[in-house]
Amino acid sequence: MIELKNLTRKYGKKIAVNKLNMTMDKHRITMLIGPSGCGKTTTLKMINRLIESTEGDIIINGESIYNLDAVQLRRSIGYVIQEIGLFPHMNVFDNIAAVPRLLQWNEKKIKSRVEDLLDLVTLNTSYMYKYPLQLSGGESQRVGLARALAADPEILLMDEPFGAIDPINRAKLHESFMSIQEKIKKTIVFVTHDINEAIKLGDKIAILKNGDLIQHDNVNNILYEPENEFVEKLLGHDRNIKALVLKKNKDYIQRDGFLVVKRGEKPEKVLDLITAAGKKSALAVDSEGRFEGEFFTRISKHTKELRLEFNDEIVSLEKNGNLQETLSLMIETGESIMPVTSNKNNFEGIINLNDIFSELGSGEK
Ligand SMILES: Nc1ncnc2c1ncn2[C@@H]1O[C@H](COP(=O)(O)OP(=O)(O)OP(=O)(O)O)[C@@H](O)[C@H]1O
Numbered sequence: 045m046i047e048l049k050n051l052t053r054k055y056g057k058k059i060a061v062n063k064l065n066m067t068m069d070k071h072r073i074t075m076l077i078g079p080s081g082c083g084k085t086t087t088l089k090m091i092n093r094l095i096e097s098t099e100g101d102i103i104i105n106g107e108s109i110y111n112l113d114a115v116q117l118r119r120s121i122g123y124v125i126q127e128i129g130l131f132p133h134m135n136v137f138d139n140i141a142a143v144p145r146l147l148q149w150n151e152k153k154i155k156s157r158v159e160d161l162l163d164l165v166t167l168n169t170s171y172m173y174k175y176p177l178q179l180s181g182g183e184s185q186r187v188g189l190a191r192a193l194a195a196d197p198e199i200l201l202m203d204e205p206f207g208a209i210d211p212i213n214r215a216k217l218h219e220s221f222m223s224i225q226e227k228i229k230k231t232i233v234f235v236t237h238d239i240n241e242a243i244k245l246g247d248k249i250a251i252l253k254n255g256d257l258i259q260h261d262n263v264n265n266i267l268y269e270p271e272n273e274f275v276e277k278l279l280g281h282d283r284n285i286k287a288l289v290l291k292k293n294k295d296y297i298q299r300d301g302f303l304v305v306k307r308g309e310k311p312e313k314v315l316d317l318i319t320a321a322g323k324k325s326a327l328a329v330d331s332e333g334r335f336e337g338e339f340f341t342r343i344s345k346h347t348k349e350l351r352l353e354f355n356d357e358i359v360s361l362e363k364n365g366n367l368q369e370t371l372s373l374m375i376e377t378g379e380s381i382m383p384v385t386s387n388k389n390n391f392e393g394i395i396n397l398n399d400i401f402s403e404l405g406s407g408e409k
């Protein structure tokens with residue numbers, strides 16, 4: 045737990061951070077967001093004493109950080125930044141090993157730690173001897189994260205770590221970052237400009253403006269009970285759509301009201317089943333319940349008879365995905381009903397666009 049008490053930083057007359065009072069929960073992610081110059085980086089750097097406060101105190105696990113040695117404190121806190129992240133003249137191994145070496149771990153322990161961390165950030169060991177210039181932006185950020193975690197710090201400070209990454213790789217980094225956090229459960233303070241990133245990754249969001257703390261709350265409360273117009277603007281008009289990111293597909297699966305048949309079933313039988321049910325299509329699974337595609341009926345142009353066809357290119361939704369991704373997929377594909385599968389392509393049910401719309405309309409928590 046990190047407690048900021050009246051934390052203030054002035055530069056001459058300019059107040060960069062003004063009497064911040066807030067508690068950052070243990071093992072949780074607190075997102076700091078606000079316009080450029082509002083004091084996010086200054087706040088972050090006061091936590092590891094890269095910047096000293098002018099007034100106020102920071103208490104970590106009950107102890108003021110000003111009673112600790114600044115260098116030791118810094119080594120005990122992981123820090124990831126957007127630029128100049130890695131030491132360019134050192135390879136990946138030496139970058140990650142930097143803090144453990146300062147802490148004088150033996151080389152054997154360091155090697156196994158580096159291997160574990162590369163595995164954690166999903167880079168294979170062949171990356172160990174590459175230099176930062178040989179890495180993509182996303183790979184550099186993974187190494188940056190591994191380096192920050194090297195000495196297994198309890199606290200991780202991250203200053204716009206994914207800011208320079210393109211949207212697709214950013215989304216991938218988000219996914220792996222969230223699954224890493226699920227495993228390591230660090231106390232993380234994460235600075236961002238991007239409200240979508242804050243909503244997606246944060247347990248709580250702290251909103252700053254001109255050095256003042258405007259609102260600090262869990263993501264739901266921020267979305268549904270914005271403190272004032274400033275927060276509303278930051279969230280944007282589409283905040284109900286943004287909130288869909290918090291809702292998981294698995295909670296909106298319908299398990300009846302549609303037809304499921306075996307892919308290997310005789311076409312005449314499938315046709316009978318579809319017409320008897322008064323439908324135009326049926327979803328198909330294999331003998332082990334894995335999703336295969338969709339049978340649908342069509343009236344033949346020539347014979348005017350009802351014919352059965354099969355579409356094996358149906359996109360399915362991942363059970364653990366969120367409703368925001370689902371909504372964009374539905375818009376992209378033009379489908380208002382989509383099948384949901386779990387990990388091994390097991391068919392789980394369907395999601396109906398109408399249910400997403402009612403979710404949007406309800407504004408419910
Ligand atoms: N060394 C300094 N001397 C004088 N003023 C400073 C100094 N460092 C920061 N400031 C001022 O303090 C305020 C807060 O800066 P800070 O870097 O914390 O902003 P930020 O929220 O991180 O912004 P950004 O989103 O652009 O990174 C700014 O107005 C900045 O100009």
Ligand SMILES: [Mg+2]
Nearest residue numbers: 084085086203
């Ligand atoms: Mg900054």
